Amino acid sequence: MAHIKFDSSKLSKFVHDNELGEMQAMVTAADTELRQGTGAGSDFRDWLTLPKDFDKDEFNRIKAAAKKIQSDSKVLVVIGIGGSYLGAKMAIDFLHDAFFNYVPDDQRVFPQVFFVGNSLSSSYVYDLINLIGNRDFSVNVISKSGTTTEPSIAFRIFKEKLIAKYGEDGASERIYATTDKQRGALRQEADAHGYESFVIPDGVGGRYSVLTPVGLLPIAVSGANIDDLMKGAADAATEYTNSDLTKNEAYQYAAYRNILYRKGYTTELLENYEPNMMYLSEWWKQLMGESEGKDQRAFIHHRLTFQLIYTH
């Protein structure tokens, strides 16, 4: 697999050589808790096996839905917020060229993919409606609960647009719902109207859901190869199973963060040099912030995209 390298050489000023080794006992204990499911939040560990152990029938339905959208739509409108949005946005930006969404219709192979329902901005919605114009479009609405305010509002608006353009039945054929298997407002609506629907697995928290239908359908519609994506993730899942700190670079990163945090270094920067990696950083911020921030012990996360500088 293409390797992501972790380089700790510049840390020697802050962390003594022996300090990493001293973390091994803690890392082994944490790894055992994680793998055996004996720690807090153990119901939400399915992301550990997701790249290898996923619903293959549903995966094929995702590919079929992506083909249909590619054949009948110029635009896919993806509605979702937080974990139901950032992973797909990150992957599509990262995997395609910087101007993917700007290529004109007569030159593009795959639909434009736009995200909405992640803010309450009425001007953003208005601008997107204008941008779609009279062109054919489909909607992928993504929400586990089906009641989150921002995506619910956006879905109402774009569903009305679909009905006005294609009629009730035609609209139902262009709505793809990614939601809970059994519960929630969106599940009920999808079943009642016969929308093609996909499941957000119970054991995968929203922010870890990029390799579920949450991320996979929009990514597949954009033309990226989701078979290769899952294969790469499966290789990574194998590579990062070793709890030996000298062998596992992901655990090295975690251990160094922990050492630094306890020394009072509580601000973490993720820098990148490519504009199409901007949402990789946004996704990372949410992963870290939402995972660590809920018990008041989090790093403050920033991202930098040279030359763009944000501190948020």
Ligand SMILES: O=P(O)(O)OC[C@H]1O[C@](O)(CO)[C@@H](O)[C@@H]1O
């Ligand atoms: O999928 P739903 O129910 O609309 O919830 C979305 C929320 O859930 C999360 O994905 C996880 O808590 C948040 O990031 C997001 O704001």
